[in-house]
Amino acid sequence: MAVIAVYSVKGGVGKTTIAANLAWFSAAVSRRKTLLWDLDAAGGAGFLFGVEPRRSRSAQSIFAKDAAPADLIRHTAIDMLDLLPADESLRDLDGLLARIGKKKRLARLAEDLSTQYERIILDCPPVLSELSAQVIRAADVVIVPLPPSPLSARALDMVTQEIRTHAKAQPPILPVLSMLDLRRNLHRAARQANPGWPVIPQASAVEQCAVLQRAVGDFAPTSPAARAFGQLWTAIERRLAG
Ligand SMILES: Nc1ncnc2c1ncn2[C@@H]1O[C@H](COP(=O)(O)OP(=O)(O)O)[C@@H](O)[C@H]1O
Numbered sequence: 718m719a720v721i722a723v724y725s726v727k728g729g730v731g732k733t734t735i736a737a738n739l740a741w742f743s744a745a746v747s748r749r750k751t752l753l754w755d756l757d758a759a760g761g762a763g764f765l766f767g768v769e770p771r772r773s774r775s776a777q778s779i780f781a782k783d784a785a786p787a788d789l790i791r792h793t794a795i796d797m798l799d800l801l802p803a804d805e806s807l808r809d810l811d812g813l814l815a816r817i818g819k820k821k822r823l824a825r826l827a828e829d830l831s832t833q834y835e836r837i838i839l840d841c842p843p844v845l846s847e848l849s850a851q852v853i854r855a856a857d858v859v860i861v862p863l864p865p866s867p868l869s870a871r872a873l874d875m876v877t878q879e880i881r882t883h884a885k886a887q888p889p890i891l892p893v894l895s896m897l898d899l900r901r902n903l904h905r906a907a908r909q910a911n912p913g914w915p916v917i918p919q920a921s922a923v924e925q926c927a928v929l930q931r932a933v934g935d936f937a938p939t940s941p942a943a944r945a946f947g948q949l950w951t952a953i954e955r956r957l958a959g
């Protein structure tokens with residue numbers, strides 16, 4: 718089992734989009750039993766697969782151990798892909814985790830899920846908090862989407878620092894140039910400065926994910942965007958194997 722966190726301190730950088738599309742590749746192409754775990758109260762990952770949270774249970778209740786993950790997990794329309802949806806209760810997850818005082822609660826929950834899932838992909842909120850510390854302790858690899866901007870370098874520094882602070886066995890960081898548009902000078906410069914980083918292009922096909930509520934690999938398998946997500950997934954699998 719491996720836990721793949723898609724994380725940044727910044728919002729709107731493509732975390733949810735990347736998490737959902739990687740989950741699709743993991744399940745539909747690698748044929749691994751995959752759980753996409755939405756940790757952001759905004760609930761974008763569930764929306765991208767047309768999955769609503771169960772009304773009877775709150776997403777926070779599994780952290781309080783008032784409910785088992787299995788009580789909340791939903792199947793998606795994709796074979797091998799399940800989703801642990803978010804809801805409004807996650808707004809106060811930091812407070813709850815701080816009150817409980819168990820630094821590895823998320824890591825242990827993920828460990829328990831490893832009997833059922835080979836890959837767990839965490840879609841994280843853009844926070845520096847107890848939750849991000851827990852994510853870092855649980856993760857085997859941390860994917861950091863970085864749109865080409867000077868602010869991104871700062872975000873990467875903050876994530877790197879956060880990982881140094883919170884993880885004993887430090888998970889590798891895989892920065893990803895997201896929303897790349899090579900017609901723009903700044904973007905070309907960012908690409909040249911980081912030739913080894915995987916790239917996700919700025920593409921209308923990616924925006925369509927939210928309209929169609931499907932992964933790009935599903936509705937446009939030969940598009941450059943789908944190929945880019947596939948290459949990113951391969952890079953992650955390689956990192957996990959090494
Ligand atoms: N590669 C891309 N090309 C075009 N639009 C994108 C791309 N990645 C993300 N978006 C759009 O940008 C917005 C923010 O993406 P999202 O994945 O929700 O970011 P985050 O989870 O980091 O807040 C969404 O409207 C999404 O459709």
Ligand SMILES: [Mg+2]
Nearest residue numbers: 732733757761
């Ligand atoms: Mg998001």
